[in-house]
Amino acid sequence: xxxxxxxxxxxxxxxxxxxxxxxxxxxxxxxxxxxxxxxxxxxxxxxxxxxxxxxxxxxxxxxxxxxxxxxxxxxxxxxxxxxxxxxxxxxxxxxxxxxxxxxxxxxxxxxxxxxxxxxxxxxxxxxxxx
Amino acid sequence: xxxxxxxxxxxxxxxxxxxxxxxxxxxxxxxxxxxxxxxxxxxxxxxxxxxxxxxxxxxxxxxxxxxxxxxxxxxxxxxxxxxxxxxxxxxxxxxxxxxxxxxxxxxxxxxxxxxxxxxxxxxxxxxxxxxxxxxxxxxxxxxxxxxxxxxxxxxxxxxxxxxxxxxxxxxxxxxxxxxxxxxxxxxxxxxxxxxxxxxxxxxxxxxxxxxxxxxxxxxxxxxxxxxxxxxxxxxxxxxxxxxxxxxxxxxxxxxxxxxxxx
Numbered sequence: 001x002x003x004x005x006x007x008x009x010x011x012x013x014x015x016x017x018x019x020x021x022x023x024x025x026x027x028x029x030x031x032x033x034x035x036x037x038x039x040x041x042x043x044x045x046x047x048x049x050x051x052x053x054x055x056x057x058x059x060x061x062x063x064x065x066x067x068x069x070x071x072x073x074x075x076x077x078x079x080x081x082x083x084x085x086x087x088x089x090x091x092x093x094x095x096x097x098x099x100x101x102x103x104x105x106x107x108x109x110x111x112x113x114x115x116x117x118x119x120x121x122x123x124x125x126x127x128x129x130x
Numbered sequence: 131x132x133x134x135x136x137x138x139x140x141x142x143x144x145x146x147x148x149x150x151x152x153x154x155x156x157x158x159x160x161x162x163x164x165x166x167x168x169x170x171x172x173x174x175x176x177x178x179x180x181x182x183x184x185x186x187x188x189x190x191x192x193x194x195x196x197x198x199x200x201x202x203x204x205x206x207x208x209x210x211x212x213x214x215x216x217x218x219x220x221x222x223x224x225x226x227x228x229x230x231x232x233x234x235x236x237x238x239x240x241x242x243x244x245x246x247x248x249x250x251x252x253x254x255x256x257x258x259x260x261x262x263x264x265x266x267x268x269x270x271x272x273x274x275x276x277x278x279x280x281x282x283x284x285x286x287x288x289x290x291x292x293x294x295x296x297x298x299x300x301x302x303x304x305x306x307x308x309x310x311x312x313x314x315x316x317x318x319x320x321x322x323x324x325x326x327x328x329x330x331x332x333x334x335x336x337x338x339x340x341x342x343x344x345x346x347x348x349x350x351x352x353x354x355x356x357x358x359x360x361x362x363x364x365x366x367x368x369x370x371x372x373x374x375x376x377x378x379x380x381x382x383x384x385x386x387x388x389x390x391x392x
Contacts, residue, residue, distance in 0.1 A: 059181070
């Protein structure tokens, strides 16, 4: 049997929209979706560890991906505020600092890796001790 | 005694090598006393469909310490072919982890044995955790008596454990894709470590304090209040005992895990 979860998206959401994004995610993943955009990101190397964004890497069905996009719109995330980054732009796409959300095609072996997403967005994970 | 057939997988052929223990049965992780948790990727996963997210990985010890994850985006994937072409549980290094939280500490003495068959898929954040055991009071999985972190540190070293605020670092990480049996044990005085049956040096003083383990987190760790330090790993088998199982059982354990082709 083949998996129905054929889509993997890495989604970076600005901190200011993370709560609404979790509301949207809860409508797609009704069990635990409210915790989807949890792991924090800071500007790379920021010693103050100020949270600038939250991210997730979600293996989902195509229907879930469509539903999430719809629910994010319902929460006020306009089309012009989202950048969809295809795998073909691996290594070339650079964040312009404008979008409220960036959605990366992260399919296995072909798509964006977490490290590439962080480099392209200029973000990293807050310092973890030891 | 299984018959060896041409073309039979190595994992099956190796079954004849499994140690026999007193009473005549084959050695299993349940043979030593004090098994508190046991997870193996070829049993007890909530799905066996390659690429599907796993919401639960059942404890095989009989203690019902099942690892769970309710949030879909944080669920690791079931991978049908990982180490030795056998199943594994893959965390993504961004947000995936599995968790068990108990009401009371299930490891409380001065001794402990942890054995895990796994491999790093890709390096991720500094100090990314493979396994964290949290103490009852919460806080971090390091620098607190009774807790432990097995991680990939900035220096690309693996297997840091913490007890009574002491740091112990093992040898350098063998690299992405390398299958490992990491065996850590505390004998009441010292922390000890072996990788793939070879002794490893741990830089440390003698261990002090007692264990106070109430929570298991696989694939992440760091802070009990805000799980982080996510790692990108394939997990195949994890066993935890609340004591030092001793040298004979350690040897039998290493033979038992030969089924992973180590």
